[in-house]
Amino acid sequence: MNLRKVAVVGAGMTQFVRRAKETPQEMAFKAVRAALDSCELTLKDIDAVCLGTAPDSFDGFHMNGEILSQAAGAFRKPYMRSFVGGGTGVFVPIQGWYHVASGLFDVVLVVAEEKMSSYYPHAQAAFLTIFDHTIERPLKPNLLWIFALEMNRYMTTYGLSKADIARVSVLHKRNAADHPCALLGDATITVEDVLQSETLAWPVQRLDVSPVSDGAVALVLAAEHVARRITDKPVWIEGVGWCLDTAYWTNRDLAYPRYVEIAAKMAYEMAGIKEPRKEIHIAEPYDPFDYKALHHLEGLQLAERGKAIELYLNGDAERTGNLPICPSGGLLGVGNPISAAGLMKVAELFWQLRGEAGKRQVPGNPRRGLAQAWGDLMQVGTVIILGR
Amino acid sequence: MQRNPYVNLISLTEDDFANGNVLFRHDKLNAAYAWDTGIAIGCFLGGLKAGIILGSYCANCRKTVTPPRIFCEWCFRPMQRFVQLSDTGIVNTFSICYVTWDVKRIREPEIPAVIEIDGASLGHGFLHKIGGVSPEEVQIGMRVQAVWKPPEERCGSITDILYFRKL
Numbered sequence: 001m002n003l004r005k006v007a008v009v010g011a012g013m014t015q016f017v018r019r020a021k022e023t024p025q026e027m028a029f030k031a032v033r034a035a036l037d038s039c040e041l042t043l044k045d046i047d048a049v050c051l052g053t054a055p056d057s058f059d060g061f062h063m064n065g066e067i068l069s070q071a072a073g074a075f076r077k078p079y080m081r082s083f084v085g086g087g088t089g090v091f092v093p094i095q096g097w098y099h100v101a102s103g104l105f106d107v108v109l110v111v112a113e114e115k116m117s118s119y120y121p122h123a124q125a126a127f128l129t130i131f132d133h134t135i136e137r138p139l140k141p142n143l144l145w146i147f148a149l150e151m152n153r154y155m156t157t158y159g160l161s162k163a164d165i166a167r168v169s170v171l172h173k174r175n176a177a178d179h180p181c182a183l184l185g186d187a188t189i190t191v192e193d194v195l196q197s198e199t200l201a202w203p204v205q206r207l208d209v210s211p212v213s214d215g216a217v218a219l220v221l222a223a224e225h226v227a228r229r230i231t232d233k234p235v236w237i238e239g240v241g242w243c244l245d246t247a248y249w250t251n252r253d254l255a256y257p258r259y260v261e262i263a264a265k266m267a268y269e270m271a272g273i274k275e276p277r278k279e280i281h282i283a284e285p286y287d288p289f290d291y292k293a294l295h296h297l298e299g300l301q302l303a304e305r306g307k308a309i310e311l312y313l314n315g316d317a318e319r320t321g322n323l324p325i326c327p328s329g330g331l332l333g334v335g336n337p338i339s340a341a342g343l344m345k346v347a348e349l350f351w352q353l354r355g356e357a358g359k360r361q362v363p364g365n366p367r368r369g370l371a372q373a374w375g376d377l378m379q380v381g382t383v384i385i386l387g388r
Numbered sequence: 389m390q391r392n393p394y395v396n397l398i399s400l401t402e403d404d405f406a407n408g409n410v411l412f413r414h415d416k417l418n419a420a421y422a423w424d425t426g427i428a429i430g431c432f433l434g435g436l437k438a439g440i441i442l443g444s445y446c447a448n449c450r451k452t453v454t455p456p457r458i459f460c461e462w463c464f465r466p467m468q469r470f471v472q473l474s475d476t477g478i479v480n481t482f483s484i485c486y487v488t489w490d491v492k493r494i495r496e497p498e499i500p501a502v503i504e505i506d507g508a509s510l511g512h513g514f515l516h517k518i519g520g521v522s523p524e525e526v527q528i529g530m531r532v533q534a535v536w537k538p539p540e541e542r543c544g545s546i547t548d549i550l551y552f553r554k555l
Binding site for chain 2: 011012013014015017018019020021022027030031033034035037038060120121122124125127128133134135136138139141142143144145148149150152153156180181199200201202203204214215246248250251252253254347351
């Protein structure tokens with residue numbers, strides 16, 4: 001394949017909050033403006049725009065991508081919205097990548113926006129429509145079920161304890177205390193706090209879960225010859241991968257995300273990575289629930305099956321450890337405005353690899369990082385690898 | 389000089405709405421649907437009305453799946469036939485749910501589960517509930533059997549099975 005090299009050259013994001021006064025457009029504009037300012041570009045420099053946002057049902061507005069277009073900087077420009085559920089936040093930069101790698105555009109804006117708070121009284125109701133209308137919805141399911149079912153299968157298969165899994169939530173929420181945009185950072189949270197929080201759908205307790213939030217994130221991508229003019233610290237997109245498993249989720253092995261493995265292997269091959277555990281220096285696996293970070297680390301081949309928890313138990317997952325995991329604070333700590341949360345992870349890699357992550361900075365000049373998101377009907381894996 | 393890439397938002401609380409600090413518009417959307425069952429799920433529901441659980445069989449992959457479908461996603465050929473499965477199975481996974489979708493507490497927890505149905509290929513089942521048992525007794529790997537509505541009350545719905553009971 002004759003693909004051009006693509007760099008991330010700018011990034012910006014809004015705070016993640018439970019309920020923003022700003023509209024989706026106002027949030028998208030703020031994130032895009034910050035991203036453009038970070039690399040001193042204007043809208044004139046942008047050739048095309050890629051947007052990610054979750055189902056229209058959150059906003060109650062059909063064609064949500066269209067109403068966001070001008071706020072995303074797409075006024076009179078080629079524009080495209082993509083959507084793969086929770087996987088969207090990492091799919092949008094992949095889409096931006098092939099817009100540039102193909103040679104079609106030189107500079108592309110990648111925008112992810114989510115306002116979950118409009119749905120009244122709670123965004124959870126919008127999720128009810130992900131279940132099959134004929135053979136699942138009559139059972140009156142709620143969204144927690146599928147996570148609780150998967151978590152139980154995962155922890156029972158490998159004999160993991162709730163106390164061990166809570167370590168994930170603790171580390172991520174502690175990390176988030178250093179993130180200026182975080183909704184749920186907590187520098188003093190303990191495993192006890194997680195284990196004592198309200199049981200929602202056993203084994204899922206309240207502090208095992210990330211919060212619904214509002215927020216927006218934007219990146220600027222550029223082809224190599226332009227990127228070197230914009231910045232002396234380009235961060236390259238070295239590999240991308242994505243994959244969907246069957247939507248018949250009750251026919252799958254719930255203990256292991258095969259689709260994440262396939263997406264990761266596609267990205268590793270593109271990046272020329274043979275030994276991911278040595279060659280990935282920072283991982284931002286998707287963590288809407290604490291067990292999901294472990295589940296995904298295994299699918300990403302960054303841990304043996306059932307062994308990802310060891311990274312947390314032996315300190316490897318900490319910012320100062322051998323494989324820092326979610327130094328941003330992840331969805332559990334920063335917040336979970338669906339598509340914006342995934343793109344926040346990619347922005348975090350950008351700042352980390354440039355040494356601009358402030359209090360969150362991983363020491364030792366990390367050279368390569370991986371971000372991953374997950375979603376649809378628990379069936380999509382989206383993976384991106386950045387390096388410098 | 390790098391500008392600050394983090395932008396603040398105006399964060400609202402419930403009180404802002406209750407006290408009238410902010411303006412907002414509240415409305416409902418009208419979203420009513422009549423979904424066709426299609427061929428495979430139509431047969432599945434017809435089976436439930438008759439008190440049997442159906443799967444579909446792929447002769448190429450030698451696989452029996454449930455819920456049934458008319459094509460095999462593995463080999464992308466049409467499924468050969470619908471097959472009758474047992475109304476027994478094992479618990480693949482379960483949860484003990486104490487809240488409704490809008491996080492209201494419920495007194496009697498619900499026990500949703502994925503039930504692997506006997507007669508289907510390994511690991512194939514569907515979502516249902518476990519009942520007639522105390523939550524502490526439920527385990528992954530537990531054998532269960534469907535508890536059916538009386539025939540005259542069945543209407544060709546997944547709820548024609550009331551729940552799965554411990555065997």
